[in-house]
Amino acid sequence: xxxxxxxxxxxxxxxxxxxxxxxxxxxxxxxxxxxxxxxxxxxxxxxxxxxxxxxxxxxxxxxxxxxxxxxxxxxxxxxxxxxxxxxxxxxxxxxxxxxxxxxxxxxxxxxxxxxxxxxxxxxxxxxxxxxxxxxxxxxxxxxxxxxxxxxxxxxxxxxxxxxxxxxxxxxxxxxxxxxxxxxxxxxxxxxxxxxxxxxxxxxxxxxxxxxxxxxxxxxxxxxxxxxxxxxxxxxxxxxxxxxxxxxxxxxxxxx
Amino acid sequence: xxxxxxxxxxxxxxxxxxxxxxxxxxxxxxxxxxxxxxxxxxxxxxxxxxxxxxxxxxxxxxxxxxxxxxxxxxxxxxxxxxxxxxxxxxxxxxxxxxxxxxxxxxxxxxxxxxxxxxxxxxxxxxxxxxxxxxxxxxxxxxxxxxxxxxxxxxxxxxxxxxxxxxxxxxxxxxxxxxxxxxxxxxxxxxxxxxxxxxxxxxxxxxxxxxxxxxxxxxxxxxxxxxxxxxxxxxxxxxxxxxxxxxxxxxxxxxxxxxxxxxxxxxxxxxxxxx
Numbered sequence: 001x002x003x004x005x006x007x008x009x010x011x012x013x014x015x016x017x018x019x020x021x022x023x024x025x026x027x028x029x030x031x032x033x034x035x036x037x038x039x040x041x042x043x044x045x046x047x048x049x050x051x052x053x054x055x056x057x058x059x060x061x062x063x064x065x066x067x068x069x070x071x072x073x074x075x076x077x078x079x080x081x082x083x084x085x086x087x088x089x090x091x092x093x094x095x096x097x098x099x100x101x102x103x104x105x106x107x108x109x110x111x112x113x114x115x116x117x118x119x120x121x122x123x124x125x126x127x128x129x130x131x132x133x134x135x136x137x138x139x140x141x142x143x144x145x146x147x148x149x150x151x152x153x154x155x156x157x158x159x160x161x162x163x164x165x166x167x168x169x170x171x172x173x174x175x176x177x178x179x180x181x182x183x184x185x186x187x188x189x190x191x192x193x194x195x196x197x198x199x200x201x202x203x204x205x206x207x208x209x210x211x212x213x214x215x216x217x218x219x220x221x222x223x224x225x226x227x228x229x230x231x232x233x234x235x236x237x238x239x240x241x242x243x244x245x246x247x248x249x250x251x252x253x254x255x
Numbered sequence: 256x257x258x259x260x261x262x263x264x265x266x267x268x269x270x271x272x273x274x275x276x277x278x279x280x281x282x283x284x285x286x287x288x289x290x291x292x293x294x295x296x297x298x299x300x301x302x303x304x305x306x307x308x309x310x311x312x313x314x315x316x317x318x319x320x321x322x323x324x325x326x327x328x329x330x331x332x333x334x335x336x337x338x339x340x341x342x343x344x345x346x347x348x349x350x351x352x353x354x355x356x357x358x359x360x361x362x363x364x365x366x367x368x369x370x371x372x373x374x375x376x377x378x379x380x381x382x383x384x385x386x387x388x389x390x391x392x393x394x395x396x397x398x399x400x401x402x403x404x405x406x407x408x409x410x411x412x413x414x415x416x417x418x419x420x421x422x423x424x425x426x427x428x429x430x431x432x433x434x435x436x437x438x439x440x441x442x443x444x445x446x447x448x449x450x451x452x453x454x455x456x457x458x459x460x461x462x463x464x465x466x467x468x469x470x471x472x473x474x475x476x477x478x479x480x481x482x483x484x485x486x487x488x489x490x491x492x493x494x495x496x497x498x499x500x501x502x503x504x505x506x507x508x509x510x511x512x513x514x515x516x517x518x519x520x521x522x523x524x525x526x527x528x529x
Contacts, residue, residue, distance in 0.1 A: 010366060017370040042392065108511045111506050112468045117475060118490040118498055122312045165516040183480060202384040206475050213385065220388035229389065235385045243380060 052230035076135030088147025139192035146188025150181030306383025346405030362421035408469030416458030453524035
């Protein structure tokens with residue numbers, strides 16, 4: 001009984017520490033910008049940022065940028081999901097092909113592919129196609145590798161017993177291979193989604209014409225800092241929301 | 256649709272030759288087939304660049320290789336590569352120092368772990384690329400902002416893996432060490448530390464690729480002296496030959512550094528599996 005009370009006290013203390021950490025940060029930010037003579041060009045006042053954020057949301061000026069980013073993300077992820085799962089499945093059908101292709105794909109995966117952004121800009125221009133292509137390239141690798149891992153390492157005994165009980169090709173695929181591989185594939189899809197989002201936001205910040213990342217970089221160049229902070233907050237919340245949804249879908253699909 | 260795990264699927268690969276001998280030869284040597292795939296990919300690139308894509312936008316690999324010397328002969332490129340390498344090294348070292356100290360501070364006590372772990376995971380989960388302009392704002396366009404951005408990417412994997420390594424020790428080991436009269440320092444030195452080493456090296460491997468990502472992102476965003484300046488220059492002057500050459504050199508550097516971290520991880524995690 002006392003152990004539980006102690007544990008709950010400890011949990012409250014942790015919450016208190018987290019809350020006071022957050023409050024201290026905000027107070028420090030407010031204090032520095034209000035009385036600390038910190039230039040608003042370097043660090044805008046949190047109230048000004050909040051004001052801008054409300055402006056951005058109520059006037060709906062974010063809609064165009066958000067739609068650009070989301071449509072790029074949807075296109076990139078669809079491409080990498082379709083290609084990644086199909087190619088991964090085909091490779092996983094033979095241990096030999098796995099041995100040939102898996103180290104190759106894993107090797108390319110270890111290179112920071114963002115390096116090729118200048119090439120993508122040259123080939124696909126500064127608009128949406130280069131973002132979609134880069135996002136699709138970067139997210140392809142975790143998806144294909146996890147699909148290979150998922151389908152390639154299904155326990156042989158399941159396949160043999162399904163076969164001996166007279167399962168057709170389709171039944172084997174639908175009832176044995178997919179259920180066994182799905183958790184690993186879903187993890188790959190989640191990683192791919194996160195990477196695609198990062199790649200698209202990143203390439204928008206680095207070189208682009210539209211999108212959330214582009215707006216942040218543009219406001220930075222205009223030195224409109226409070227507005228920029230508002231957009232950063234907005235983008236971070238959107239990213240956190242998307243990642244939470246995807247993690248939730250992953251957990252739901254694994255059950 | 257052949258969904259069955261047919262063992263004979265490999266014959267598709269060697270079907271062109273149609274002879275059992277070649278098939279068996281290749282089947283016994285997957286690395287040769289792997290090499291073949293790489294050669295085919297380069298051939299496709301070569302043909303595409305020579306006959307199908309405008310020379311302003313893509314260069315064939317043979318030309319990139321032949322003109323690699325031109326990349327290094329460009330005034331400032333060797334210095335820029337040195338600066339980028341310097342940024343990577345410093346960012347990695349700072350990441351390790353911060354990651355190890357924060358990881359130990361948070362991981363060694365249950366209270367700090369419960370209090371700060373959610374904050375760390377929250378920060379780790381935010382897309383740092385959105386705040387890249389702030390790093391340039393506060394640290395300038397020189398190496399300092401690249402190092403800082405690299406550290407912001409590199410420290411989190413180490414923090415998280417060090418915490419995991421410290422937390423995953425079997426309680427029985429700590430209890431038995433304590434019951435044999437070990438001091439706090441002895442417990443740390445002889446129980447916690449050896450258990451932390453493998454996950455610490457895993458963290459260092461992850462941090463290496465994260466630092467590469469962070470530093471290169473910051474370089475590409477805007478650079479006055481580093482390689483980012485030259486990638487922009489070669490892109491804007493439509494010089495794909497030198498751009499590809501420079502990117503290949505950087506990719507080779509990234510592969511080498513990642514491989515180094517991977518080898519170190521394998522070497523220092525060996526005691527556990529043995």
